[in-house]
Amino acid sequence: MDYVYGPGRNHLFVPGPVNIPEQVLRAMNRNNEDYRSPAVPALTKTLLEDVKKIFKTTSGTLFLFPTTGTGAWESALTNTLSPGDRIVSFLIGQFSLLWIDRQQRLNFKVDVIESEWGEGAKLDVLAAKLAADTDHTIKAVCIVHNETATGVTNDLSLVRRILDEYRHPALFLVDGVSSICALDFRMDDWGVGVALTGSQKALSLPTGVGIVCASPRALEASKTAKSLRVFFDWKDYLKFYNLGTYWPYTPSIQLLYGLRAALDLVFEEGLENVIARHKRLGQATRLAVEAWGLKNCTQKEEWHSDTVTAVVVPPYIDSAEIVRRAWKRYNLSLGLGLNKVAGKVFRIGHLGNLNELQLLGCLAGVEMILKDVGYPVKLGSGVAAASSYLQNNIPLIPSRI
């Protein structure tokens, strides 16, 4: 199985799936259980309550689908919309593109607002559309909070403000796959209709739980939404929630206990501290990129992502070679450039259960690779820039003071 064995730890810096902490691996190291015994509903109940805290919602209803983020997309859309519904969606990178692809395949009429890759969502265009839509034909505004392909974070509070400004009732649907539990996300404050994420991202679990949270309005919308959905139907879950058995079909016992452990770690660190840690990791990475003399794919500071940084390489370098070399020589896993930016960017994921020294090891590796592929980097320069910042900003570990 380990025919690609390399000594030491694999340095996992793709923007998902991310490093799983030992505590979570331990929690999942267990046999199956009867999910109809009283133990599993009791556990599930705590999960449904506690996951809501990382969405910052008290009024939302949570669904833990045995699926991936892609499945969560489908669940969010089909439970709230009807075929032919007009929706607005922002194309700013590969993952927003894929979500739009699904929106179109699900037969919604999608107003695509496209940006250059590396730019954020054009919210002024949204404003214009909403202003024009006095008949409220727009049923939903779909946005990827953090575009994982380009490292762009959109300002969701502003989306809400625009919706409010035009008193537009469109549902606000958010892909929080690479943001929730890492970036500041406020479901209730921002009036988000449906938000979703996947277990293998900031929660630092294996893939396998598509987490969908529906606001009361979204839940209400699901009663009349005509899109066909069966596996992803909220109705089946709600029925079992009422029964107190919670699961319409078999959940992964291991992931339930893993999620419990992951939440416990988040709460022990403190959600705000988790977010602050991601800010430090993001800022440190950007300082390194700057020190290397390279460009961040993200074109303005306001869009800088604290969970993933896409680094633009000079035209004479193939970024895919950087990723290959990282793996083949340094046991370092970096993210490829996707689609439009294939060959042009490589990505450093810095989300999940990760600390600063892990990141600095990665940055030191990237420097060597850059040199390997012929880019005239000054070795140590990125690490120096990053650690100068970090040394001023890392807090003591509270449990160890």
Next chain:
Amino acid sequence: MDYVYGPGRNHLFVPGPVNIPEQVLRAMNRNNEDYRSPAVPALTKTLLEDVKKIFKTTSGTLFLFPTTGTGAWESALTNTLSPGDRIVSFLIGQFSLLWIDRQQRLNFKVDVIESEWGEGAKLDVLAAKLAADTDHTIKAVCIVHNETATGVTNDLSLVRRILDEYRHPALFLVDGVSSICALDFRMDDWGVGVALTGSQKALSLPTGVGIVCASPRALEASKTAKSLRVFFDWKDYLKFYNLGTYWPYTPSIQLLYGLRAALDLVFEEGLENVIARHKRLGQATRLAVEAWGLKNCTQKEEWHSDTVTAVVVPPYIDSAEIVRRAWKRYNLSLGLGLNKVAGKVFRIGHLGNLNELQLLGCLAGVEMILKDVGYPVKLGSGVAAASSYLQNNIPLIPSRI
């Protein structure tokens, strides 16, 4: 987390999720990995080939969906059929009922052929329908190979013979959730169009992989099938198969390695030996039930299931109390009676990576519980009947001879 702790092993005898062998737990005890590195496609390639062996197909195409059996149902249907298509489906227990519910919700026109719960599929009715259907309006015949709720195994070879007799082109869709890798199942020989199972059943993994296998005809049908599907669309997979990267979205790294280990165990034991072991476990269980003076829910020997036995309790006993008591006093997990047979039967799952002494421990436990709830069982009688048979039939463990 272990607030329901009881000393010793939990005796897991629900018909899924089943016991995970240590070898598989070990294989899954690992960090996430970049699924775009060369390692994951290389591993996936071996899985796609080797899983086909347990379906006994060489011509099929395999899909490993990050979902449950319920999702696999949806994938099998939506990729091969169009809304309004007429299909024939057998209602013989709770799981066939649930599949039919999905068939109807997916807008197929379902001819439901109902049996008493405890009886097998009425294949004579199927024959009559096919005979009458000279226009070939029936697009598919859907059947649950092994109805987990009642412990009824249908004769799939006979279904094929009937289809052949009438030269009927209907696709033959099989739910093999509680059969494949435990009962004799022959995808190619029986001309099955689509067969499916879930990882947490005979493969003895955690929940999380919905395994769908499509025959060439089914694959061909998917090109014109008009049912809406996105997450469950085979097309996305086929595209990535061609690219050699295999995954349209993030798989569970842990389940891939777990599946590899599970297959290795199956092949080490030998698939035919696995099936023979399930026959022994099934027969031993039925002999015990008989010795207890209780009735098997399965009404004829030809339908006896070797993966699950539903035991009918006398009217003065609530079978749910048996299940509760098993868990509360003996750390034994039994299956509840579902729907029509709720309160009337309890179920002993005997599938997956399980041996005879584990089963005998369970049977000894059931005897005590029967006594607990007032049934005049002779303690030891079921174990005696089972072990008399087993002692004559258990082979030596080949690796230990």
Next chain:
Amino acid sequence: MDYVYGPGRNHLFVPGPVNIPEQVLRAMNRNNEDYRSPAVPALTKTLLEDVKKIFKTTSGTLFLFPTTGTGAWESALTNTLSPGDRIVSFLIGQFSLLWIDRQQRLNFKVDVIESEWGEGAKLDVLAAKLAADTDHTIKAVCIVHNETATGVTNDLSLVRRILDEYRHPALFLVDGVSSICALDFRMDDWGVGVALTGSQKALSLPTGVGIVCASPRALEASKTAKSLRVFFDWKDYLKFYNLGTYWPYTPSIQLLYGLRAALDLVFEEGLENVIARHKRLGQATRLAVEAWGLKNCTQKEEWHSDTVTAVVVPPYIDSAEIVRRAWKRYNLSLGLGLNKVAGKVFRIGHLGNLNELQLLGCLAGVEMILKDVGYPVKLGSGVAAASSYLQNNIPLIPSRI
């Protein structure tokens, strides 16, 4: 590694090493740690306190040696005695024999009081010796609480009463390897000088911790004892206890966390409940043996062991063949007869984290094996006898009521 793979669980019924509960496996599934960080002493402190509870001592001092029970024997002796010291020791089976061998090799003058194998320690001979020893030349009385080879439990309270009767100051040294945390053991009440056990027995951990508990008198004795000891010297530990760092050399991080988990399980069940469970398991096993028409190697009821039962086979059967067959055909691990009783007895270990249904599975297996080797057992008879008793005596699992 699994070249001896057999399907399903291995049924581990040797009297050590015993089954490790999942909770403990999980706790040990971890990387190494710096044992000089503040975390390890903090953990160690709780262990040293809590292990004392299972010895039922408040005044004892505990040592957790990275060794086996054999090393613990050496530590108990060399820290309290001087070469040439006269000690009394009871030879009643293989493990008392081995301890005596060590006593002699360590140059003590051992008065061996021998019993037939299957009989308990001859305490009347001890009484006579103590009566005669008015000069107090006897420095210690060494006794194996539970002789694992024959399934004989000695009455330690009686030893104490005899010592008291003659007001004899001999140290009372107890091998509690297969008793402590399973049988009633009271270090303080019985005035035990040194008691010891191993992690792989009733505590249900892997091998690797030799647990030695010294009374204040034993600790005092260690100051003048002249036996050479280095690795096993208590002095080194006491020095580090004073420093608060606890470890004179590197402990196994995994076993420390495993021990923590094991203790948590014991306390959750309740030590008295643990002991009561062992009583049930022992009694059930003996009833089965009786039902099979076989003899217990233990010759009187007063010596019956609740942690291991040695079963005498008829002369025409080789008990080693029973053990071989158990493993080769049933994936069942039984204990061999050792030394004098080799070929004559096989042993069923029933200690540690084990429940009644596990035992019944084992007993059902033993019945089949007995039949395999030509003993005319009535299948089911032993299970019937055992479960008749158990069904009346198993309590509800408190956490599940």
Next chain:
Amino acid sequence: MDYVYGPGRNHLFVPGPVNIPEQVLRAMNRNNEDYRSPAVPALTKTLLEDVKKIFKTTSGTLFLFPTTGTGAWESALTNTLSPGDRIVSFLIGQFSLLWIDRQQRLNFKVDVIESEWGEGAKLDVLAAKLAADTDHTIKAVCIVHNETATGVTNDLSLVRRILDEYRHPALFLVDGVSSICALDFRMDDWGVGVALTGSQKALSLPTGVGIVCASPRALEASKTAKSLRVFFDWKDYLKFYNLGTYWPYTPSIQLLYGLRAALDLVFEEGLENVIARHKRLGQATRLAVEAWGLKNCTQKEEWHSDTVTAVVVPPYIDSAEIVRRAWKRYNLSLGLGLNKVAGKVFRIGHLGNLNELQLLGCLAGVEMILKDVGYPVKLGSGVAAASSYLQNNIPLIPSRI
């Protein structure tokens, strides 16, 4: 249990216990087994053969004691020497000091040859002693190959040359605890009598196996050596080797399988590649120390250790504060200065299953800590020096080319 939780990986850079690779953790994640079944001896046989390869001996006899390195010391000495024997031993740091302490407590007459801490063994003094010892009163020469406290590696080939020069028959006893399987060590070529190591060092396992390898001459010596030993006696092992059951007392099943996995990894990488990797890690660390403007405790290049580097801090800094801060702020575990160098040095362990990026993360952390405690380090300088060297020297990972 995780009351000292900090986010992300703990960066473990103490010179033992070291990081355990996932493959080894997986191998150890298992229940106990009957060590008297045929499986355990079969496994043990492969271990005894394969561990010899990392000692580079074909004629040696291997003992895997359930103990620590401290116990292995005792076993090496007591099996080959008699009380009162004159031996030569080098005091060059804390671990050689501790071994000498044991030598003296075991009643050998030790000629201690002391060096400054930071210097290697004074082999010229050894030469003089051997020259003078025409009567061959010196029975053994004891040397620590790599002094873990100061990062000093002694030249064992030179010791052999000196012994040969004077045709002196003294046994050559080597503590290889922090060298074997990381540094070049050649038991047969260098005529080593007994060599020993511990599982938690270069083999990257948990603590718990004291590995002792005896040359034919040492084995011969054990027949007449009069030192008292019982637990650590080779004789008991040899008896069970002859029986083919291998174990005189219960081994840790988990560590046996772990050792198997650890050896498999060493052989997959290639022992010479493992050694070369340690050379790279050692050299990179030293270059960083130099770049920081700090002194290596090791006073000459010939003694530089490739497994641990002791870094001397300026007098105005307390090195213990560096270690505390590493743990409290950066989740980094460094080694304390011990005894004479307490407060004056901190240690970076760079042995075991570790790669270059892990080390660079550690070095980046050390730089920040140095700044924290007021040392005017240029951030990034050490990493730059190390990575400049590494970027030229890291090979591709063979399995990934």
